[in-house]
Amino acid sequence: MSDWMLTYAAVMTGIVVMTIVFLMVWAKRLEKERGRIRGNVYKGGFLSAEEFQRDWISMRANGRKGAAGYKYEDGPGCYVIESFPIGTENPDFEHPHEVYVGQSLHICNRVRNHLNGKGNGDVYADVREGKPVFVHLERCEETQMNDLERRLIDAFHATESYNSTRGGAQRR
Known part of the structure; x- marks a missing residue:
């Protein structure tokens, strides 16, 4: 493989890893927000x-x-x-x-x-x-x-x- 192909593969791998991490953090925040909203409703009865x-x-x-x-x-x-x-x-x-x-x-x-x-x-x-x-x-x-x-x-x-x-x- 040429150097540019290795560089391209490394950059793409980095982008994929960062995207996965971002989506995991976003999903965790979303579930926390859902839990907060449900908690407020349950508290209200x-x-x-x-x-x-x-x-x-x-x-x-x-x-x-x-x-x-x-x-x-x-x-x-x-x-x-x-x-x-x-x-x-x-x-x-x-x-x-x-x-x-x-x-x-x-x-x-x-x-x-x-x-x-x-x-x-x-x-x-x-x-x-x-x-x-x-x-x-x-x-x-x-x-x-x-x-x-x-x-x-x-x-x-x-x-x-x-x-x-x-x-x-x-x-x-």
Whole structure:
């Protein structure tokens, strides 16, 4: 082999090695970001679909009736809906059976629509079949909704479940 061919092979090998290292570092950072996002959602907690529906008009926290319910606390944001197989008593929210992520200017109303058959048909099928379904609401400014939805879909691998797109399709 000539000197220029050896030099070319060495340069190409170096480029390939640097590319692999870069991709490994990038993948590790991406997974760390996914974990951080999921952690924030888990910290905020999930609410069962039954509790959400029950508290639509008024909250019953601490036995008090009459406090404003989700219907009156509506606003912009994103939501995560997780479902589990029938018979699941203590769901592992980090490993849902199915997941759906969405956004809305009126997240509470939108989640209620999904639970009542006026939204994602897969989510409603889970509710109708009696599967344990849980909701997490993530409020944000209208201008942040697309980015947050994309990040939640990615973090929860929702395109491998009920989401058919990567999100953020609305112009905001």
